[in-house]
Amino acid sequence: MASGFPSTVAALAAGLERGDFSSVELTEHYLARIRALNPELNCYITVCEDGARAQARAADERRAMGEAGVLTGIPYANKDIFCTAGVRTSCGSRMLDNFVPPYTATAVERLHEAGMVMLGKANMDEFAMGSSNETSFYGPARNPWRPDCVPGGSSGGSAAAVAARLAPAATGTDTGGSIRQPASFCGVSGLKPTYGRVSRWGMIAFASSLDQGGPMALTAEDLALLLGAMSGFDSRDSTSVDCVPEDFSRLLGAPLAGLKLGLPKEFLDGRLAPELGATLEEARRVYESLGAECREISLPNSGLAIPAYYIVASAECSSNLSRYDGVRFGHRCDQPADLLDLYTRSRAEGFGAEVKRRILVGTYALSAGYYEAYYGKAQKLRRLIQRDFQAAFGEVDAILGPTSPSVAFGLGQKTDDPVSMYLADIYTTAVNLAGLPGLSIPAGFVDGLPVGMQLIGNYFDEARLLGIAHRFQQATDWHRRVPALADKV
Amino acid sequence: MQWEAVIGLEIHVQLATSSKMFSGAATAYGAAPNTQACDIDLGLPGVLPVINRRAVEMAVLLGLAIGAQIAPVSIFARKNYFYPDLPKGYQISQYEAPIVRHGTLEIAGADGEPKTIRILRAHLEEDAGKSVHDAFPGNSAIDLNRAGTPLLEVVTEPDMASAAEAVAYMRGLHTLVRYLGICDGNMQEGSFRCDANVSVRRAGDPKLGTRAEIKNLNSFRYVERAIEFEIERQIDVIESGGKVVQETRLYDSVKDETRSMRGKEDAHDYRYFPDPDLLPLTVTQADIDAARERLPELPAAKKSRFLSQYGLNEQDALALVQEREVAAYFEQVESIAPGDPKQIANWITGEVFGALNRAGLAFAQLPVPSAGLAALLGRIRDKTISGSMAKQVFEEMWETGDTPDAIIERRGFKQLTDDGAIAALVDEVIAASPEQVEQYRSGKDKVFGYFVGQVMKKSKGQANPQQLNEILKAKLGR
Numbered sequence: 015m016a017s018g019f020p021s022t023v024a025a026l027a028a029g030l031e032r033g034d035f036s037s038v039e040l041t042e043h044y045l046a047r048i049r050a051l052n053p054e055l056n057c058y059i060t061v062c063e064d065g066a067r068a069q070a071r072a073a074d075e076r077r078a079m080g081e082a083g084v085l086t087g088i089p090y091a092n093k094d095i096f097c098t099a100g101v102r103t104s105c106g107s108r109m110l111d112n113f114v115p116p117y118t119a120t121a122v123e124r125l126h127e128a129g130m131v132m133l134g135k136a137n138m139d140e141f142a143m144g145s146s147n148e149t150s151f152y153g154p155a156r157n158p159w160r161p162d163c164v165p166g167g168s169s170g171g172s173a174a175a176v177a178a179r180l181a182p183a184a185t186g187t188d189t190g191g192s193i194r195q196p197a198s199f200c201g202v203s204g205l206k207p208t209y210g211r212v213s214r215w216g217m218i219a220f221a222s223s224l225d226q227g228g229p230m231a232l233t234a235e236d237l238a239l240l241l242g243a244m245s246g247f248d249s250r251d252s253t254s255v256d257c258v259p260e261d262f263s264r265l266l267g268a269p270l271a272g273l274k275l276g277l278p279k280e281f282l283d284g285r286l287a288p289e290l291g292a293t294l295e296e297a298r299r300v301y302e303s304l305g306a307e308c309r310e311i312s313l314p315n316s317g318l319a320i321p322a323y324y325i326v327a328s329a330e331c332s333s334n335l336s337r338y339d340g341v342r343f344g345h346r347c348d349q350p351a352d353l354l355d356l357y358t359r360s361r362a363e364g365f366g367a368e369v370k371r372r373i374l375v376g377t378y379a380l381s382a383g384y385y386e387a388y389y390g391k392a393q394k395l396r397r398l399i400q401r402d403f404q405a406a407f408g409e410v411d412a413i414l415g416p417t418s419p420s421v422a423f424g425l426g427q428k429t430d431d432p433v434s435m436y437l438a439d440i441y442t443t444a445v446n447l448a449g450l451p452g453l454s455i456p457a458g459f460v461d462g463l464p465v466g467m468q469l470i471g472n473y474f475d476e477a478r479l480l481g482i483a484h485r486f487q488q489a490t491d492w493h494r495r496v497p498a499l500a501d502k503v
Numbered sequence: 504m505q506w507e508a509v510i511g512l513e514i515h516v517q518l519a520t521s522s523k524m525f526s527g528a529a530t531a532y533g534a535a536p537n538t539q540a541c542d543i544d545l546g547l548p549g550v551l552p553v554i555n556r557r558a559v560e561m562a563v564l565l566g567l568a569i570g571a572q573i574a575p576v577s578i579f580a581r582k583n584y585f586y587p588d589l590p591k592g593y594q595i596s597q598y599e600a601p602i603v604r605h606g607t608l609e610i611a612g613a614d615g616e617p618k619t620i621r622i623l624r625a626h627l628e629e630d631a632g633k634s635v636h637d638a639f640p641g642n643s644a645i646d647l648n649r650a651g652t653p654l655l656e657v658v659t660e661p662d663m664a665s666a667a668e669a670v671a672y673m674r675g676l677h678t679l680v681r682y683l684g685i686c687d688g689n690m691q692e693g694s695f696r697c698d699a700n701v702s703v704r705r706a707g708d709p710k711l712g713t714r715a716e717i718k719n720l721n722s723f724r725y726v727e728r729a730i731e732f733e734i735e736r737q738i739d740v741i742e743s744g745g746k747v748v749q750e751t752r753l754y755d756s757v758k759d760e761t762r763s764m765r766g767k768e769d770a771h772d773y774r775y776f777p778d779p780d781l782l783p784l785t786v787t788q789a790d791i792d793a794a795r796e797r798l799p800e801l802p803a804a805k806k807s808r809f810l811s812q813y814g815l816n817e818q819d820a821l822a823l824v825q826e827r828e829v830a831a832y833f834e835q836v837e838s839i840a841p842g843d844p845k846q847i848a849n850w851i852t853g854e855v856f857g858a859l860n861r862a863g864l865a866f867a868q869l870p871v872p873s874a875g876l877a878a879l880l881g882r883i884r885d886k887t888i889s890g891s892m893a894k895q896v897f898e899e900m901w902e903t904g905d906t907p908d909a910i911i912e913r914r915g916f917k918q919l920t921d922d923g924a925i926a927a928l929v930d931e932v933i934a935a936s937p938e939q940v941e942q943y944r945s946g947k948d949k950v951f952g953y954f955v956g957q958v959m960k961k962s963k964g965q966a967n968p969q970q971l972n973e974i975l976k977a978k979l980g981r
Contacts, residue, residue, distance in 0.1 A: 097549045103548070103549075105548065110548065115549070116542065117550075119549060214549075214551060215549070215550070215551050216549040216550070217549055218549045219548075219780075222779035222780050223779035249553065250551060251553075252552065252553050252554065252780060252781050252782055253779075329776060330779055332583075332774075333581050333583050335592075336583060336585065336592020337546040337547075337548070337591045337592050339587075341587050341590075341645065342545055342547075342645075353587065377774065380776055381772055381774060385774075385775075389776055
């Protein structure tokens, strides 16, 4: 880039360490880019100029005192689903347009303890429900590769910000593909960790048993650094897993010789656009050239993932979103006539159409007489899907497949067809249902738009997964491509 | 027509933890509104519940005390409904898989014979907040201090056949939870409250009648009155050709009646499902063993021991074991002043309970220590003072906190126990009262009291009453 600042977290960290620039300079650089490009891309719902400068100054002081860590002074974009004390946290919804949390999410607290600088709160689908960022109350973020296309969702603002170099890194959350799919659409790298790896405390819930926070950046190497900082046991989250802290970068250099990669045949059928199939075929050849052994595997129940996912996620969201009732915080309708009016109008006005649709579906699925047929059955499917993956990991070390059946689609193209929108999650939801780690990295381009590929690992196998992704990025340069729009500034 | 009532109770036992079921906020009663509600209790976005292990231990203790099964794995579910004092829009409660199942509690049945009440389950849950409708004209206010307070809901089988049995069960459970130290038992503050399921059927009919649920009964008296009213009401409905409908009713203590709150058709669909924010709750054998170690001697066992060890009668033993502190006090006094447990029991159930009642104090606030009572009773036994003097000394101990000996000394209480001295006084009185002597000897027993009174007066109340009686009888002859 013309500015002379490098792009990746690792390179920026090295520059800060060498004293090539200060965090304040780096932060001003990104704030200037945001001022220039955010009006068009709408990546940020809230830009925190003053807060970022203060954090940057503190980071520089810390470095001067010799107390800097590798991430100290590195700016990032924080998905507006993570609560930040004193900074409005909207979750992309009118419901929380006025909500300023008194606490900070654990994952964010950890990034800030590491010295990272929050540039602002990134745009997202309302309550993380959406695959295009179009359900945001603040309007969609746009895809930096083609601003008339969606950035994907729900972490669309995060992905677009990283792709457009409006932040070197971002937080995301992934309930059914919300980190991996926008990473794929925007040509960046994104990791959904093992369920329980990153604390959900302070991360506004969509579907509690599926939600998982994770990092988004340009490279797998950067993801490893960020995951190290944001993960770890948290006693405030009962589903947080108490495992020994680890260095997620330790396997980045590991050779791939003898590695067994499985390609699920169910992911490579007619639903995948042929050009995307070709990209994946090329990725397979890259891995084989690096010494990996690729073989076809089967995940026989993966076709059931979408229905199971939409039942479980909607059921949980119908309950999780009950707290938005206009009584204690959030949107409240004007002049409620009585309690029922307060509830119905506050919720009717505060929630968008997609959120309402899912609350309705979830309420129905949990209703007396339907519970077993829907929620009960979906939980059974979930166990079958988990079993499929465990069988696969008996044969292979990791799974390689597409992230999404298509590249980024046009804005407004699918907004009237929710089912076709849901089908965009066909390769990602099974991973959430099973609680496994999965990541998406750039693997090519189709029609000028990035194509991502997905790597799925066994529980807590993030370090190896990142190593496998890193070796691919050493052999390819898809992740180094910069959207023309980002280069303008 | 002979009718029989079928009653089951659901009792909400507020657990005496210092923090809430799923948050670290304090549970103390009576704080200013909304000062004991943290982010979690308010149901703010992104907050998460964490199970209070102390509440789990308390549930295990109760389970062991009623001989129940403790589930190695139990599940917290969400009970979904909208209400302004329910911050999350759902209550976290155990539904299909409670922590405690299948226990029993023995009560005294109608005929005085022991009767076993089966306890179907006890499950952990969080309380809701409070809606306040009279603080601001035209508006309702919400106080969330109580939101998230841990409750153990104890549900019986429909094993009780009368209001009296229901009250006996409720008292039994009330005693038990206080013994276990898991509930303060304060019913005015709502720490122990009851829902009663009541139905009636023709005597001998194996089929249960349609039941009504009476909500939120917070005193033994209300439980008794509400159930009695409801039994009568249902019998009247059926006898006048009507049908009892399944509904929820409220007891109005002012009018002493129950009235309909909502019918079955208005029942909520709570859409229960396992709370995905909480892992299944596990209780290990080690947890159970640790709880068993802490299990105190339970009321029933203590009563049996008091009967055999101290030779007390049923009534005294029962009165002493109602509260653990009372039983402990009794045993402390007995260990300091052994030899006459009956006397100690009489004093505790008589003087001590009476004085506490008059002062409106709980037993824990008793100002007379066990050593003080023991010393006082010792002075009765060694005849330093009479029983009636002791009552005065007791009152002064209560007021001043002084030892009995100091009070006896100060007041000059000294019992006259010398037979010769008493006899001399008796002789004086007899000599001065020839008329009364004549009356007595001609069969007027009542006059005896006159002589006792006169001698006591002469001795300034200090003559030993027993000795006085004996000497007087001997001297008057008949």
